[in-house]
Amino acid sequence: MNYAEICIIKRDGKREDFSISKIKNAISKAFSATGFQDEYQLIADVTMNVINQFSTPTITVEEIQDLVEKELMRVRPEVAKKYIIYREWRNTERDKKTQMKHVMDGIVAIDKNDVNLSNANMSSHTPAGQMMTFASEVTKDYTYKYLLPKRFAEAHQLGDIHIHDLDYYPTKTTTCIQYDMDDLFERGFRTKNGSIRTPQSIQSYATLATIIFQTNQNEQHGGQSIPAFDFFMAKGVRKSFYKHMSSLISFYVNLELGTQPDEKAIRKLLEAHLPSIQSTELERESFRIALIALQINLDKEHLIRIMDKAYTLTQKDTHQAMEGFIHNLNTMHSRGGNQVVFSSINYGTDTSSEGRMVIEELLKATIEGLGARGEVPVFPIQIFKVKDGVSYSDKDFAKAMAVENIEEAMKAKYEAPNFDLLLKACRTTSKALFPNFMFLDTEFNKNEKWDINDPKRYRYELATMGCRTRVFENIAGEKSSLGRGNLSFTTLNMPRLAIEARIKAESLVEDTRHKEAVEEKAKDLFLKSVRNLSKLIADQLYERYKYQRSALARQFPFMMGNDVWKGGGALNPNEQVGDVLRSGTLGIGFIGGHNAMVALYGQGHAHSQKSWDTLYEAVMEMNKVVDEYKAKYELNYSVLATPAEGLSGRFTKMDRRKYGKIPGVTDRDYYVNSFHVDVKEPISITDKIKSEAPFHAITKGGHITYVELDGEAQKNVRAIAKVVKVMHDEQVGYGSINHPVDTCHACGYKGVIYDKCPVCQSENIMRMRRITGYLTGDLSSWNSAKRAEEKDRIKHN
Template identity: 75%
Template sequence: MNLTEIRIIKRDGKQENFSAAKITNAIGKAFEATGIPQQREELDLITRQVVSHFSQPTIGVEEIQDLVENELMKVQPEVAKKYIIYRQWRNTERDRKTHIKHIMDGIVAIDKNDVNLSNANMSSHTPAGQMMTFASEITKDYTYKYLLPKKYAEAHQMGDIHIHDLDYYPTKTTTCIQYDLDDLFERGFHTKNGSIRTPQSIQSYATLATIIFQTNQNEQHGGQAIPAFDFFMAKGVLKSFQKIMATHLGLLLDIKGHTTDEKEILKGIRAHFHSIAPNEETEKAYLDSLQAAGINLTADELKYVLRKTLAQTRKDTHQAMEGFIHNLNTMHSRGGNQVVFSSINYGTDTSAEGRMVIQELLKATIEGLGNHGEVPVFPIQIFKVKDGVSYSEADYQLAMKDFEAALSGEVKFECPNFDLFLQACRTTAKALFPNFMFLDTPFNKHEKWSADDPKRYRYELATMGCRTRVFENLNGEKTSLGRGNLSFTTMNLPRLAIEAHRKAESLTNETPEGKLQKAKEFFLQSVHSMAEFIAEQLYIRYQYQRTALARQFPFMMGNNVWKGGGTLHPNEEVGDVLKQGTLGIGFIGGHNAMMALYGQGHGHNQQAWNTLYEAIEEMNKVAEDYKRKYGLNYSVLATPAEGLSGRFTRMDKRKYGIIEGVNDRDYYVNSFHVDVKEPITIVEKIKREAPFHALTRGGHITYVELDGEAQKNVKAIAKIVKVMHDEQIGYGSINHPVDTCHDCGYKGVIYSRCPVCNSENILRMRRITGYLTGDLSSWNSAKRAEEHDRVKHA
């Protein structure tokens, strides 16, 4: 065939004259990329072989590339691989132009698709939500093209890894923070429009906490957490108590005919009353001080004032907690009607003030939102289980003897906050939160913790939901306060297992047992290599984040919210201040990966369990290596995927086709979790997952799924939490259906229609991940499919 007569059909349908030089040049680039010396004669030979297959006067570009791949595979397989990767990359880049247009059209039309539903905490159909989604998609594209080194951009776009929060990459911001509220409140802080003084009442403490949440949310892309909510709010309760007492006492003294100055009365009260539960000695000393000032007040009159004061303080505290919850579920930050991703940790303050805060917080949580008491999504609440403080085996056994009496407060316990533990269990049964953090699990303990330390919360682990566990620290104090996650990236574990299995199957001289062993070896090697790849990518992002100026984060750095930021001049780079943050090597699809290797998950197959455990150990080896290499806080994260659970699966279906048991659903199972469809008991699930918590110190969670109305069986909740405690879970939660009829307010497990009013207008609250609950209607397709498949654990 005369080559001058051949016409090439381009991708847009246009035609042009054939040029053999273009084929030769493309092959030459593939040789260069591989590092194999190229010979002109070899390039020409391969080109001639490609052309020899031309049988028609017209041929498409894709057909020519297929021929090039085939000829390269015959003579230079490594070069062929590079050519295929480059071709796929170029196709991805070309597709992106039309892909972006398709995405934008979907945003404009407010389609119910996975782009618009990627974040269940955002109303993407509102104008602000649309703008945020537009910006997110375009900024990701900018990041791919101009900020990420090519190999990391390729790996992300091809589905080998997922670099989280890519849309925030150009801003150089970090993921999350845990506030030292005591420090902020005592110093006061400033916002864009002015300075805030130290608050003087529990209402002000709670309101300012929400303002801090909202303000700082605009400077980070993840969530915010308060590590010791009870300790931090306790001062506000005492201040309110003192002010209320001054008012009541002043009124009584006026009635008795004494000329009083309320400021002087308040001054005297503050000098004597350092608790809302004063002892007899304190009361007597105060009466003596009044007597010395010429004021006659009887002991009974003082007790009356104290009773009235305590009742009003409790009422004010309840209103403050009620307002705190309502504000965090209605106060928007960023764009898109997105409320703050907020978490609060509590349970170990044994003071009367701290206990009152949690008592009223739990009551307000049960009462819920609106006229029908809807379950509040935020804040994510985490109850700290601490031996000798909020839990003991003796107290647990005592409670089990007469649980109803224990729950109603009729039983005296040895641990000062065990009653709060029971109240927390009751609240979980009603409102899905709090979750439970176990401070005496060995890897959660702190050697400096002491029951006598009034600021012992500094040495108590706290978490931002399950997304970020920040505790160990190479570059400062081991604490959760004033620190957060810098960034994290997740590996596609099922893909590594599929590739390992295929590679092992291609070995012709191995027995079936030998192939299985080889598949495991290939898998562990690839996990180690991918963890190193991610560790380097995280370091490159960290180096980029370091170059941010302090004035980009006026609240977080300017107020020393991120510890060390307060020492920076606004035009200084944040630099080493970020070294106390963490870098997370994440993973998803442990179950699916084991299915690819063994045809069974790790829920019941011990060989699969051992292999998954070894894989996460490999990730930890890399984390330790990179801690030494760069002096940074690397850790392994059990990724709590929302949108990612479907993204990897869709990509792997396209790449490998549907593999039964591996990628035949719409989602990959989160992290190391036992398959959501696998029949397994509560105890066995906890036992199977508990050992993985020690390996995933960047964040983790274990949950169990209950059937029926958990609020009718609080005792079962307490039993489950005990199993988690005994099996040394780091952090756990209990899922159960929570349905509310929008029309009549009926609560319970509602199937298709409300059993009271027959309405189909039902709010169905479910836990999406450990750090987020929400109405099912706002979830993306992958997470809805996962929720549908979840079996109930007996």
């Protein structure tokens, strides 16, 4: 064929004259990128072999590239791989120019696509929501082009890894924070428009907590959490009690004697003699005698009646405060798109009368729900802390289970002072899906500094974000959750590594009928690739960390200016945050452990010991990388069991396109989350917990284990309590119990509703379900992958 007559058809349909040099240059670059130098003759041979395969006078660019790939695979497979990666990268870059227009068109048209539904907590069809989505997509593009080093951008765009929250990358912000709210309340804090002084009632404590949540949310892209809600609110309860006591005593004296006593002086005596809202006889008598100095003579009977009334009023205030707290967190918007705060609260271990009152009234308000019909509140995510000797004991559990009526068991006295509250928490979970449960005596959740006699022992109790992010160990300071958070996290595509390992193993093992040899080789390749990709992620996280630490303190006026992130308060506004961020965590995440094991062995890890062992080894390889990089940079690297929402379908789509439909691997719309047993797997509650629990110890960046119950859970608090005990005994770090909670919008009926409401036949049903840790009552706001996953979830027996 006369080369001068050959015409090349470009991707846009234009034609140009054939050029040997363009093919030769592309092949040369692939050789150079692989480290092969001075291969001039081989490059020339490959070029001519490609051209000799032209069979028509016109040929497309894509056809030429296919021929180059084929020829390189024959003579230099490693060069072919570089060429293929580069080709995919160029295709991705090329596609982005047209994809951005399609994305923007979809936002304008408020299509129900996975861009608009990437965040189930945001209304993307509202004007503000559209603006948020526009900004998000454009900022991601800016990050790809100008901020990310090429090898990381390439790995993300090709689907090897997923760098989370890329739209927030240019802002240099961090992910999440756990508040030391006691510190904030005692010092007071500043917002943009002024300063806030120390609150003086439980209503003010609860209201200011929501303001702190809302204000700080605008300086981070992830969740906000209160680590010890009961401890922090208890002071507000005590202050309200003192206020009611001084007011009632003043009223009584005025009524009896016609004089007006000094309420501030009464308040000082209360603080000196009555340390709690539930006092001893000796404390009451001491206070009664002290009042004589103010010319106030109260007999014992009247004092007790006044104290009982003050207690009742305080309890009412506390209930209203908790009710307002829940309502505010479900209605106060923190961002455009009607987004409320991603809020979490941890509680359960304050044994004071005030702390117990906070927990009790919070649980009641959660069951009562929102609005006239008691809708289940989505926020805050509530986490009950299970602590031996404080909120749990085996003896107490046996005693409670022996009582026929579980409601009566909640009224009994137990060795563990808050065990009754644990039972009430189980009742609340049965009706409202929250609280979740965190187990402080699981070995890796313990802190050797914890002391039951320390009034601030909460400093040494683990707390978590509701979505599962765990911040506890600290290479840069105190082992605590207070005033710290996650900096960023990135997830590796575990199923892809397994697919490629299996394919390569089958090409390397001479006799593929020897199943064990193929599997052994595939496993070896898989573990090596997990290690290598984990190192790439560790490098990427370090680059992002260096970028984040260059932010100025004034970019986060509330978080740094008020010392919300510990150490930030010492910075001047124009100073870089720098080493202050060293206390944060960097998470190497993973998704699709089940799918990866199916790719390797044809079976998931729920019922195959070989699969379970390999998945465990893979996560341990990630931990080895974490340990190496901890030592290398003295930063808090950790392995994270990724909470995948927007990511849940991204990897799957890309891998199906690349490898086709592989049964049990790429044939669904989603990969199963982290180390979780397949949502479709028929497995008992106990077996699921036993299968997943060991992974909690090796995913210290965050983890969660769910079990799915049927609709009868609302009637069976005992079953919830038994699941909590199994989690406790099996050393689960953090666990949650799912069951269907449906509400008819028309008549308010609650229960398991199938197609129509059994009372009024309405089809307008709110179906409350859990997505990556938090709840949502409208499945239509979920992306397609998460909807498919929810549909596949089976109930565990």
